[in-house]
Amino acid sequence: MNKELWVExxxxxxxxxxxxxxxxxxxxxxxxNPKMSINRDLxxxxxxxxxxxxxxxxxxxxxxxxxxxxxxxIINELPKEYVKKIIISDISDRAIxxxxxNIEKLFNDKRIVVHREDAFNIIAxxxxxxxxxxxxxxxxFGTPISFIDIAVRALxxxxxxxxxxxxxxxxxxxKEKSTCLxxxxxxxxxxxxxxxxxxxxxxxxxxxxxxxxxxxxxxILALQFEHFFRIHVxxxxxxxxxxxxxxxxxxxxxxAYCSFFETERLKEKKNLQKCPTCNxxxxxxxPLWLGPLGNKKxxxxxLNFLDEIEFEHNNxxxxxxxLSTFKEEIELPPMFYNLPFLYKKxxxxxxxxxxxxxxxxxxxxxxxxxxxxxxxxxxxxxxxxVHNEIKKL
Ligand SMILES: C[S@@+](CC[C@H](N)C(=O)[O-])C[C@H]1O[C@@H](n2cnc3c(N)ncnc32)[C@H](O)[C@@H]1O
Ligand SMILES: [Zn+2]
Numbered sequence: 001m002n003k004e005l006w007v008e009x010x011x012x013x014x015x016x017x018x019x020x021x022x023x024x025x026x027x028x029x030x031x032x033n034p035k036m037s038i039n040r041d042l043x044x045x046x047x048x049x050x051x052x053x054x055x056x057x058x059x060x061x062x063x064x065x066x067x068x069x070x071x072x073x074i075i076n077e078l079p080k081e082y083v084k085k086i087i088i089s090d091i092s093d094r095a096i097x098x099x100x101x102n103i104e105k106l107f108n109d110k111r112i113v114v115h116r117e118d119a120f121n122i123i124a125x126x127x128x129x130x131x132x133x134x135x136x137x138x139x140x141f142g143t144p145i146s147f148i149d150i151a152v153r154a155l156x157x158x159x160x161x162x163x164x165x166x167x168x169x170x171x172x173x174x175k176e177k178s179t180c181l182x183x184x185x186x187x188x189x190x191x192x193x194x195x196x197x198x199x200x201x202x203x204x205x206x207x208x209x210x211x212x213x214x215x216x217x218x219x220i221l222a223l224q225f226e227h228f229f230r231i232h233v234x235x236x237x238x239x240x241x242x243x244x245x246x247x248x249x250x251x252x253x254x255x256a257y258c259s260f261f262e263t264e265r266l267k268e269k270k271n272l273q274k275c276p277t278c279n280x281x282x283x284x285x286x287p288l289w290l291g292p293l294g295n296k297k298x299x300x301x302x303l304n305f306l307d308e309i310e311f312e313h314n315n316x317x318x319x320x321x322x323l324s325t326f327k328e329e330i331e332l333p334p335m336f337y338n339l340p341f342l343y344k345k346x347x348x349x350x351x352x353x354x355x356x357x358x359x360x361x362x363x364x365x366x367x368x369x370x371x372x373x374x375x376x377x378x379x380x381x382x383x384x385x386v387h388n389e390i391k392k393l
Contacts, residue, residue, distance in 0.1 A: 001017060001105065004020070005019065005020055006018065006019060006020055007020045007025065009025070009032065009034070009069075011034065011037050011040070011069055011073065011312055012037070012040075012041070012044070012073050012077055012309070012310045012311065012312060013073075013076060013077050013310045014069070014072050014073045014076040014077060015106070016067065016068065016069055016072050016102050016106060016107075017098070017101060017102055017105065017106075018030060018032050018067055018098065019094070019097075019098055029092075029094050030066060030067050030092070030094050030095045030098045031066035031067060031092075031095065032066060032067040032069060034312075035226075036139075036165075036228070037312040037313070037315060038225055038312070038315045038318060038319065039139070039165055039225070039228060039230055040069065040070050040073055041309060041311050041312060041315045041316075041319060042221075042223075042230060042232075042319060043070060043074075043137055043163055044073055044074065044077060044078065044309050045302055045305060045306065045308075045309050045319070046161070046163070046220075046221075046232055046302060047060070047074060047078060047082065047083070047135065048078055048079075048082065048305050048308050048309060049298075049301050049302050049304075049305045050082075050134075050135070050161065051078060051079065051081070051082025051083070052082070052305065052308075053301065055081075056084075057081055057082060057083060057084030057085075058082060058083055058084060058134040058135055059084055059085045059086075059087075059131065059132065059133050059134050059135075060074065060083065060085070060086045060087070060133075060134060060135045060136075060137070061086075061087045061089070061122065061123060061126065061133055061135070061136045061137070061154075062074075062086060062087065062088050062089070062137055062139075063087075063089050063090075063117075063119035063122050063123060063136065063137075063138065063147070064089075064090060064119055064138065064139045064140045064141075065088045065089060065090045065095060065096075065099060066090060066095055066139075067095065067098055067099070067102075068088055068095075068098065068099035068102055068103075070137065070139065071086050071088045071099075071112070072102060072106070072107055074086055075107055075109055075111065075112060076107065077309065077310065083111055084111065085111050085112075085113065086111060086112055086113070087113045087114075087115065087122065087126070088112060088113070088114045088115070089114070089115040089116065089117045089119065089122040090116065091116065091117065091118050091119070092116075093116060096114060096115075096116040099114055100114060119138070119140065119147050120146070120147060120150050123136065123147070123150045123151055123153075123154050124150055124154075126154050127150075127153060127154050132157055132158040132160075133154045133155055133158065133160050134155075134158060134160045134161065135160055135161045135162075135163065136151045136154060136155060136160070136161075136162055136163070137163040137164075138151060138162070138163065138164040138165065139164070139165045140165075141167065142166070142167055142168040142171075143166055143168045143171065143183060144164045144165065144166055145183050145184060145205060148162075148164070148205060148206055148209045149209045149212075151164075152206070152209045152210050152213065152215065152217070152235050153213060155235040156210070156213060156215045156235050156236075156237055159234060159235065159236045159237070160234070160235055161220075161232060161233070161234050161235070162206065162217070162231075162232070162233050162234075162235055163230070163231070163232045164202070164206075164230070164231050165228055165229065165230050166198075166202055166228065166229045166231075167227055167228045167229075169198075169227050169228075169229075171183065171184075171188070172184070172188055172194075172197075172198035172201060172202070172229065173188060173189075173190055173194040173195065173197075173198055174188040174189045174190030174191070174194050175190055180201070184201050184202075184204075184205055185205070185287070186201045186204060186205075186285075186286055186287055186288060187284065187285050187286060188201060188285065189254060189283055189285045191254055191256050191283075192259070192338050192341065192373070192376075193252070193254060193261065193285075193335055193336070193372075195224040195229075195372050196224075196293075196334070196335065196336070196370075196372050197252065197285055197286075197288060198224070198229055199222040199223075199224060199229055199231065199293060200222075200286075200288035200289045200290070200293070200334065201286070201288045201289075202222075202229060202231055203217070203219055203222060203231060203233070203288075203289035203293070204249055204286075204287055204288045204289045206231070206233055207242075207245055207246070207249070207289065210235055210242060211242045211245070211246055214237060214238070214239045214242060215235050215236060215237050215238065215242060216235075216236055216238050216241045216242040216244075216245045217233040217234070217235055217245070218233060218234045218236065218295060219231065219232075219233050219289075219291070219292065219293055219294050219295065220232045220233060220234060220294055220295045220298045220299070221293070221294045221295075221298075221299055221302070221323070221326065222293040222294055223322055223326065223371060224371070224372065225318075225322075245291065246266075247265060247266070247267065248265065248289060248290050248291035249265070249266050249286075249287050249288070249289060249290065250263055250264050250265040250266050250268070250286060250287065250288070250290045251263070251264045251284050251285060251286035251287060251288070252264075252284075252285045252286060252288065252290075252334065252335060253270070253272045253282040253283070253284055253285075254282065254283050254285060254335075255275035255277070255278065255280055255282055255283075256280070256283065257275065257278050257280045258275060258277045258278045258280075258345060258387075259337060259338060259341055259342060259345075260275050260276065260277050260278070260282075260383050261335045261383070262383075263290050263333070263334055263335070265290065266287070272284075277383070277384075277387065290334050292330050292331060293326070293330060294326060294327075294330045295330070296327055296330045296331060299323055299326060299327040299330065300327060302323055303320070303323050303324065303327065306319070306320060322371050325368070325369050325370065325371045326371050328368040328369070329368045329369070329370050329371070329378045332366060332367075332368060332378045332379065332380060333378075333380060335378075336370045336372065336373070336376045336377060336378040336379075337376055337377055337378075337379070337383075337386050338373060338375060338376045339353055339356060339375055339376060339377060339390075340375050342386070342387070342390050343390065343393075346387075346390050346391055346393075348390060348391075348393040349393070350390075350393065351393065353369055353374070353375060353376070353377055356377055356389065356390075357369070357377055357379075359389055360377070360379050360381050360385070360386070360389060363381070363385065363389075365379050365380045365381035365385065366379070366380045367379035367380070367381065
């Protein structure tokens with residue numbers, strides 16, 4: 001390999017080549033972002049877990065492959081028997097040339113199939129060919145929204161898994177509300193709850209896509225890391241369960257002034273206008289998913305297999321902390337309280353989140369930390385109990 005033309009990069013246990021056609025890799029014509037290694041680590045961890053538990057070889061589509069690193073790591077780092085076939089595709093000619101060069105030099109493996117295609121077409125082609133897909137990992141630029149319908153269709157036959165990334169933070173976090181309404185049919189917000197709300201808007205969209213074809217989407221994990229959102233769901237046929245799931249779609253009323261919030265299922269008619277604590281106008285956010293963001297048992301499985309993956313930098317520590325916190329909070333109600341905000345509001349010095357958790361638990365309310373903010377708490381306690389506990393300090 002000519003070192004002038006190619007740079008060798010290592011991620012996890014995998015080295016690969018990237019065409020050197022710019023000053024930095026961030027400007028290269030083939031996309032590779034080392035900061036997203038944690039996203040790929042999570043994909044590998046989940047694939048390892050599924051492969052280990054089901055003891056079968058998975059058929060996977062990586063339709064936005066970029067440099068190909070996600071698939072190279074899957075091929076190189078997972079036990080061979082866990083992956084039966086991986087379909088690597090990208091719309092960019094340069095990306096696919098890069099992928100092919102790496103396959104020729106480093107990853108020559110009969111399990112890999114490469115295409116240059118639009119993501120929609122490559123997924124549709126599998127449906128046409130009656131290929132039973134186990135996992136689709138949607139990792140586009142910005143929003144995955146226009147690929148969810150086709151992905152769900154390809155996965156429903158075999159109860160497969162949809163992994164997706166969204167990086168359209170501005171849209172989902174209330175900076176571009178009209179785009180959110182147009183693309184996601186939902187009102188977002190830019191207050192402190194915006195990341196949880198963004199994930200719930202994304203899940204709402206996955207389950208409406210599934211619902212239309214008589215399937216439900218079981219959230220396994222929904223996380224936010226810096227600028228990206230990551231969701232893993234299992235798609236399964238079942239009209240009855242899909243109907244049940246749709247009862248958990250609704251809205252959240254939020255007050256930007258005192259952090260009051262209240263959920264409302266579609267069937268309910270709360271029609272709140274003013275905040276009951278400070279009488280300010282409430283913001284109505286949604287529609288969104290109000291059920292659990294993940295599956296406690298399955299997140300526990302992921303934690304059990306943490307030692308099986310070679311993570312990048314501090315990623316193992318970060319994933320461990322995120323998944324452990326997430327596992328604890330999964331079964332508690334939507335939305336959380338930001339303690340520094342409330343301490344300031346009531347002019348209190350405040351106590352640590354752990355101390356506040358103890359106080360609410362002593363009163364019989366299950367309370368945890370939350371992945372969305374390490375100075376916040378999630379609790380079963382009604383808002384007035386939380387506010388009173390703070391006023392007492
Ligand atoms: C965020 S990058 C993918 C990164 C890669 N998954 C990884 O883990 O490194 C998005 C990729 O999607 C490709 N792309 C953009 N629009 C596409 C489309 N409609 N169909 C397929 N690929 C597309 C781009 O060429 C780019 O390589
Ligand atoms: Zn208020």
